[in-house]
Amino acid sequence: MKNLVILGGGYGGIKVLLGLLGQGVPDDVKITLIDKNPYHSLKTEFYTIAAGTVAEKDVRVDFPDDGRIKYMFATVSEVDVEHQKISFKDKSDIISYDYLIVGLGCEDNYHNVEGAKEFTESVQAFSKARKTGVAVGNLPAYGKVTIVGAGLSGIEVASEIRESREDLNIRLLDRGGSVLKAFDPRIQAHVADWFLKNDVEVLHHANVEYVEKDGVCNNGVCYVNDVTIWTAGVQPHYLARSLPFKKDEQNKLVVNEFFQIPEQSNIYVIGDCASSEFSPSAQLAGMQGEQVADVLCAILRGKEPKKPKPIKLKGTLGSLGKSDGFGNMMAQPFTGLLPRLAKSGVLWLSKRH
Numbered sequence: 001m002k003n004l005v006i007l008g009g010g011y012g013g014i015k016v017l018l019g020l021l022g023q024g025v026p027d028d029v030k031i032t033l034i035d036k037n038p039y040h041s042l043k044t045e046f047y048t049i050a051a052g053t054v055a056e057k058d059v060r061v062d063f064p065d066d067g068r069i070k071y072m073f074a075t076v077s078e079v080d081v082e083h084q085k086i087s088f089k090d091k092s093d094i095i096s097y098d099y100l101i102v103g104l105g106c107e108d109n110y111h112n113v114e115g116a117k118e119f120t121e122s123v124q125a126f127s128k129a130r131k132t133g134v135a136v137g138n139l140p141a142y143g144k145v146t147i148v149g150a151g152l153s154g155i156e157v158a159s160e161i162r163e164s165r166e167d168l169n170i171r172l173l174d175r176g177g178s179v180l181k182a183f184d185p186r187i188q189a190h191v192a193d194w195f196l197k198n199d200v201e202v203l204h205h206a207n208v209e210y211v212e213k214d215g216v217c218n219n220g221v222c223y224v225n226d227v228t229i230w231t232a233g234v235q236p237h238y239l240a241r242s243l244p245f246k247k248d249e250q251n252k253l254v255v256n257e258f259f260q261i262p263e264q265s266n267i268y269v270i271g272d273c274a275s276s277e278f279s280p281s282a283q284l285a286g287m288q289g290e291q292v293a294d295v296l297c298a299i300l301r302g303k304e305p306k307k308p309k310p311i312k313l314k315g316t317l318g319s320l321g322k323s324d325g326f327g328n329m330m331a332q333p334f335t336g337l338l339p340r341l342a343k344s345g346v347l348w349l350s351k352r353h
């Protein structure tokens with residue numbers, strides 16, 4: 001038997017799994033999917049968990065129930081690429097692999113800002129978003145929340161918390177001169193206007209010097225604060241960063257056109273862990289996962305894999321609470337209810353695998 005192990009059942013890992021099952025798995029291949037959670041997490045919705053607007057069960061999906069898959073729900077602690085073995089925290093089992101897919105996602109990048117790791121909340125893992133939701137939910141009336149970082153996740157977190165709690169004082173620290181710097185100026189203006197109308201204070205040209213238990217110091221001014229949420233950057237999962245292979249300047253693993261590590265072609269890397277010309281996203285991870293499934297299906301049958309086609313992303317959608325949003329669709333900027341409905345539609349589809 002050949003052991004094919006998928007590390008991480010997120011947006012990339014689940015697509016590899018579904019692609020393999022859909023195309024048929026040769027009888028001599030055993031698939032094991034490893035995830036620390038016994039469900040597929042809809043990470044793009046973690047802002048709702050952080051704001052307490054949605055039940056947890058609405059942000060997770062059962063993994064497929066299929067006799068051809070073995071699941072292992074445990075936290076991976078080491079990937080030994082020399083002996084091709086995976087070990088776990090709090091579990092003595094060791095899993096061997098012949099083919100490995102690394103889809104462990106990402107974690108916060110604190111950019112060496114003092115106190116940021118210790119004193120900020122996060123939305124980069126289910127457990128962390130849950131903890132953020134508890135911290136925000138437990139705030140007394142008129143409590144103060146600061147969100148550091150005004151990219152897509154920071155915008156969604158800030159607006160969802162506003163919709164959840166009208167009483168809170170919410171401040172968003174934006175490194176640039178306008179929010180969502182990668183988006184069209186019309187979208188930037190719409191989002192800025194939403195924050196103005198909904199009483200979310202936005203500070204531009206932010207430069208957070210340090211974070212304390214009860215405050216954030218930015219450009220020489222310290223703001224007293226109850227909860228600070230970090231959305232100011234991500235980096236690949238620490239296990240991916242620890243692998244002894246070439247990385248790009250963002251510490252993502254460099255892969256070839258088949259998403260393989262060039263020096264060990266039985267290891268595939270997808271999603272937030274893999275070097276790419278595109279910014280990390282669920283959409284990118286999913287498309288890479290589908291392509292890796294195609295490549296593996298050929299290789300497992302002893303055939304030459306076809307070179308994957310260039311990836312074409314469909315655009316990005318973001319929410320401003322439950323009835324407003326923004327996004328690029330077919331290279332056009334959209335704002336208001338339409339992109340918000342489109343985002344709900346995408347979520348509906350992803351819940352149905």
Ligand SMILES: Cc1cc2nc3c(=O)[nH]c(=O)nc-3n(C[C@H](O)[C@H](O)[C@H](O)COP(=O)(O)OP(=O)(O)OC[C@H]3O[C@@H](n4cnc5c(N)ncnc54)[C@H](O)[C@@H]3O)c2cc1C
Pocket residue numbers: 007008009010011012013034035036037040041043044045046047074075076077103104105106123124152153156237270271272273280281282283284285316317318
């Ligand atoms: C608030 C927010 C909003 C976002 N909105 C969008 C959006 O609108 N559109 C978009 O395209 N992208 C969005 N993203 C980004 C997107 O969620 C990620 O790029 C995407 O999830 C990456 O997919 P992945 O498969 O690489 O990793 P993930 O989907 O993160 O999956 C990683 C998996 O690995 C598991 N795992 C991690 N560590 C271990 C371990 N040690 N042992 C075992 N299992 C482990 C996790 O449980 C998880 O299931 C958003 C992100 C956030 C935080």
